Amino acid sequence: MSAPAPARPDLPLGMVTGVPIEFDRIGRSFGSVHALHEVSLTVAAGEIVALLGPSGSGKSTLLRICAGLDEPTTGDVRFDGTSQLGLPPHRRDVSMVFQHFALYPHKSALDNLTLALRHGRGLPKAAAVARARETLAMLGIAELAGRRPPQMSGGQRQRVAIGRALATRARVILLDEPMSGLDAQLRVELRVEIVGLLRSLGTTALFVTHDQAEAMAVGDRVAVLGEGRLQQIGTPDEIYDRPATRFVAAFVGSPPMNVWDGHWHDGRLRADGFDVPAPAGAAAFGVRPEHLTLDLGALDVDSPGAGTPGVGTPGVGTPGVGTPGVGTPGVGGLDGGSLDVGVPEQPGSLRGVGGSEQLRLSGEVVVSERLGAERTVHVRTRAGVLAVRVNAALALTPGAFVVLRAPTSALTYFAPDGDRLDHP
Numbered sequence: 001m002s003a004p005a006p007a008r009p010d011l012p013l014g015m016v017t018g019v020p021i022e023f024d025r026i027g028r029s030f031g032s033v034h035a036l037h038e039v040s041l042t043v044a045a046g047e048i049v050a051l052l053g054p055s056g057s058g059k060s061t062l063l064r065i066c067a068g069l070d071e072p073t074t075g076d077v078r079f080d081g082t083s084q085l086g087l088p089p090h091r092r093d094v095s096m097v098f099q100h101f102a103l104y105p106h107k108s109a110l111d112n113l114t115l116a117l118r119h120g121r122g123l124p125k126a127a128a129v130a131r132a133r134e135t136l137a138m139l140g141i142a143e144l145a146g147r148r149p150p151q152m153s154g155g156q157r158q159r160v161a162i163g164r165a166l167a168t169r170a171r172v173i174l175l176d177e178p179m180s181g182l183d184a185q186l187r188v189e190l191r192v193e194i195v196g197l198l199r200s201l202g203t204t205a206l207f208v209t210h211d212q213a214e215a216m217a218v219g220d221r222v223a224v225l226g227e228g229r230l231q232q233i234g235t236p237d238e239i240y241d242r243p244a245t246r247f248v249a250a251f252v253g254s255p256p257m258n259v260w261d262g263h264w265h266d267g268r269l270r271a272d273g274f275d276v277p278a279p280a281g282a283a284a285f286g287v288r289p290e291h292l293t294l295d296l297g298a299l300d301v302d303s304p305g306a307g308t309p310g311v312g313t314p315g316v317g318t319p320g321v322g323t324p325g326v327g328t329p330g331v332g333g334l335d336g337g338s339l340d341v342g343v344p345e346q347p348g349s350l351r352g353v354g355g356s357e358q359l360r361l362s363g364e365v366v367v368s369e370r371l372g373a374e375r376t377v378h379v380r381t382r383a384g385v386l387a388v389r390v391n392a393a394l395a396l397t398p399g400a401f402v403v404l405r406a407p408t409s410a411l412t413y414f415a416p417d418g419d420r421l422d423h424p
């Protein structure tokens, strides 16, 4: 039997040195299913990278390849420059935390950790017990030492499972949806703890999740996988503000970016309901819900004559509006529900003050959802239903007629293959 991977029992917790990981053009096929295509990704020593993607995008497959539980069909995975291909899991100095705890149910928390250290790391019993106790204390669950998993809550069990992974002081920790069985509040609490611990330990970590809020909160960088391809890797800000592809734009954000398809001609992208300046070759554009300003409807963009089928009754006040937007933060430019009246050059766009062009759309409120201090309003326009973020003080009711605006600088453009295009 081969020796276990090099353990560092001499190091106190907090002094583990993570290794850099390099995935080099990883491909993995299961028969005709291509789970991963040419995925190249480098994780720095001590970095936490969140692997984010919808179900079936290949996240777990990539993690399993990293752990040695699976081998790629093509490509290489290197730790600190050394290929790990062919090495079994126990030779890779990797610890894993799974969604389903995987604790021994008939053993106490202390024994679960001690066993991992003795058998996985070859520590003598006394050292293993001391390390296990130290880790439980570090996680704030010393009082659970004598309890068996069935005597613990889901959150406690997951803390023990995380403790077991951390106690081994592996240089790489892989977490596969570690909190998906827990309730929302506990998830938020636990993720704050996990991030704090991983940072203080200095291990390199890959954290798989399909929850974009969790990925953005946990990752130093977020790697977005879609259909087995790496769509983008970047800091949470980069992923949100500069999505590399339409897939990322439509996956990240709650609600995600509004995206419309159009036909490009002569520097403009057009479809029923909008006409905006766009870079050559654009096939779609998008705007984040918070970049749209919502005004209560009145005589404006799509005034009668401009033709606005099915978007309410302009010019007859503000039906269905609970709180007129006067002085309401986040509700722009209104005075008792009337707007500065302009004649649009094209449907869905307008020269604003100072000559800068704006996207303008009008429509009818379909649904208004209260989310803490904000509200997400879904508005049906000629271009389709879109989401807008407004201050929660603006109580809009279904049927209200509204006008939406955004500066064209807030628009994101996409090519036919989904890649983002830079502004004209």
Ligand SMILES: Nc1ncnc2c1ncn2[C@@H]1O[C@H](COP(=O)(O)OP(=O)(O)OP(=O)(O)O)[C@@H](O)[C@H]1O
Binding pocket: 030, 033, 034, 035, 053, 054, 055, 056, 057, 058, 059, 060, 061, 062, 210
């Ligand atoms: N052992 C296997 N045999 C056949 N197909 C597999 C196997 N493992 C994974 N796949 C397929 O590979 C693709 C990627 O699966 P994977 O589990 O990596 O996705 P995921 O992003 O982790 O999904 P989830 O979030 O649902 O766990 C899927 O189409 C899946 O059905």
